[in-house]
Amino acid sequence: MRKLLLLVLILTGVAFSQAQPPAGGRPLERIERFRKMRMIEMLDLKEEQSVRFFARFNEFENTRRELNRQKDETLDKIERLIRNKADSKEFEKLFTEVEMINRKIGEEKLKFFNGLSDLLSVEQRAKLLVFERRFENELREAVREVQQRRRGRLEDQ
Numbered sequence: 001m002r003k004l005l006l007l008v009l010i011l012t013g014v015a016f017s018q019a020q021p022p023a024g025g026r027p028l029e030r031i032e033r034f035r036k037m038r039m040i041e042m043l044d045l046k047e048e049q050s051v052r053f054f055a056r057f058n059e060f061e062n063t064r065r066e067l068n069r070q071k072d073e074t075l076d077k078i079e080r081l082i083r084n085k086a087d088s089k090e091f092e093k094l095f096t097e098v099e100m101i102n103r104k105i106g107e108e109k110l111k112f113f114n115g116l117s118d119l120l121s122v123e124q125r126a127k128l129l130v131f132e133r134r135f136e137n138e139l140r141e142a143v144r145e146v147q148q149r150r151r152g153r154l155e156d157q
Contacts, residue, residue: 031139035135036054038131038135039128039131042127042131043120043124043127043128043131044124045124049119049120052119053116053119053120056112056115056116056119057112060108060109060112063108064105064108064109067101067104067105067108068105070101071098071101071102071105074094074097074098074101075098077094078091078094078098081094113125113128113129116128
């Protein structure tokens with residue numbers, strides 16, 4: 001666990017400290033590759049299973065990214081309405097849009113997860129659920145630590 005945290009810290013430190021992307025790819029891509037390697041480890045995927053899993057996973061991620069992009073666009077519209085002190089009816093239409101997109105994201109997650117039942121064991125699917133939460137928490141904590149170290153270095157100067 002400490003090794004994971006250290007690696008994520010290093011990756012995030014590199015991401016925040018370099019103006020140019022590192023030779024090994026952009027920092028977010030490196031974190032994503034690390035995430036996938038950790039998934040393979042935690043789920044104990046065999047080679048064929050891994051190929052099939054990531055084909056589905058990548059398709060799901062693309063769908064999720066597109067839905068989040070749509071949601072961001074709608075939230076941008078809401079921000080503009082706030083700045084322009086718009087009529088409440090205009091807000092209501094966009095609230096419905098955000099709700100529909102959130103529902104679609106949830107449906108896609110469920111479809112992806114349930115669609116893994118022919119590929120992953122029940123235990124592997126359980127590990128996947130736990131992995132997602134754990135990885136997000138560790139990444140958030142690593143970013144927080146990097147920020148605290150930076151603040152400490154700035155205060156020392």
